[in-house]
Amino acid sequence: KDVGKDIADNLEINWGHVQFDGTVGSIFMRLEEMKRRFENCTDVEKAVLRAIKRLHLCGIYKENLFPLEWIKIAAEEVGLTGKDYEWTGCLEKLTGKEFITLQRSGIQAEEVYLEVVVKLPAKVMILDLLEEMMSTFSGVPEAQFRLGNKAYTVGTIDLEKAEYMKIAIKSYEEALKVYTLERFPMDY
Numbered sequence: 001k002d003v004g005k006d007i008a009d010n011l012e013i014n015w016g017h018v019q020f021d022g023t024v025g026s027i028f029m030r031l032e033e034m035k036r037r038f039e040n041c042t043d044v045e046k047a048v049l050r051a052i053k054r055l056h057l058c059g060i061y062k063e064n065l066f067p068l069e070w071i072k073i074a075a076e077e078v079g080l081t082g083k084d085y086e087w088t089g090c091l092e093k094l095t096g097k098e099f100i101t102l103q104r105s106g107i108q109a110e111e112v113y114l115e116v117v118v119k120l121p122a123k124v125m126i127l128d129l130l131e132e133m134m135s136t137f138s139g140v141p142e143a144q145f146r147l148g149n150k151a152y153t154v155g156t157i158d159l160e161k162a163e164y165m166k167i168a169i170k171s172y173e174e175a176l177k178v179y180t181l182e183r184f185p186m187d188y
Contacts, residue, residue, distance in 0.1 A: 059150025
């Protein structure tokens with residue numbers, strides 16, 4: 001903490017505005033400002049950010065990028081739909097507010113913003129969320145595989161190991177319904 005304060009002082013960053021979490025990056029991330037921005041987002045913008053957070057919590061992303069089609073699926077689950085131009089406008093606003101970065105193969109969001117700034121409307125149990133998203137992404141094998149990996153990883157350290165492993169197995173089985181040996185031998 002002392003080293004972090006020294007870094008902030010050297011860069012003339014007000015230590016009172018820093019939410020230091022033990023990492024150098026937290027000195028530069030303006031979490032209080034981002035919380036204020038989140039509160040000032042429209043309901044649609046909040047819904048998009050919450051959909052991304054739900055994907056993040058379930059491990060449904062590729063190399064730190066969230067494919068737009070997966071965000072749309074997750075958002076639709078909570079009642080948010082829209083035309084392509086509406087999505088484009090919303091994503092541009094969220095980019096301007098520095099919540100996301102648009103990349104060629106998906107959308108990047110800062111993990112700390114998803115974990116600390118973006119709030120879900122109600123407390124969500126990860127087991128329930130994994131089960132819900134498993135149903136939501138039925139027929140999307142890559143998402144199912146990633147969800148299964150997340151359930152397995154959490155299950156190795158959580159007290160409810162059996163429940164997480166059941167979700168992992170179901171999710172992998174769901175992926176194998178599409179990734180058949182005949183149709184996708186390499187993915188299978």
